[in-house]
Amino acid sequence: MKFPRNARIFRGQLDASPFVGVLFLVAIFLLLNSSLVFVPGVAIKLPEAADLPGVFCPTFSVVVVSNRLFYCLIQIFKEGILKV
DSSP: OOOOOOOOOOOSOOOSHHHHHHHHHHHHHHHHHHHHOOOOSOOOOOOOOSSOOOOOSOOOOEEEOTTSOEEETTEEEOTTTOOO
16 A cells, blocks of 8 residues: 655745744753752761771661661661660
């Protein structure tokens, strides 16, 4: 079965206003999106020095979640249990 081809090369003038409108929308979206991205974690500024001692004890990590629970060594702890 043959389908008729109606495709022709466009030889008229292009209207620039739709392209400019889309360009402005993309620019606004990119500018607003960069400030709305939530970066998880707490910013910590570590000290910098050449003669700081290294870690001489075994290390472990503690994860604090929003409902004031602490995860340490794959176990859940309440707030008062973990002390130095």
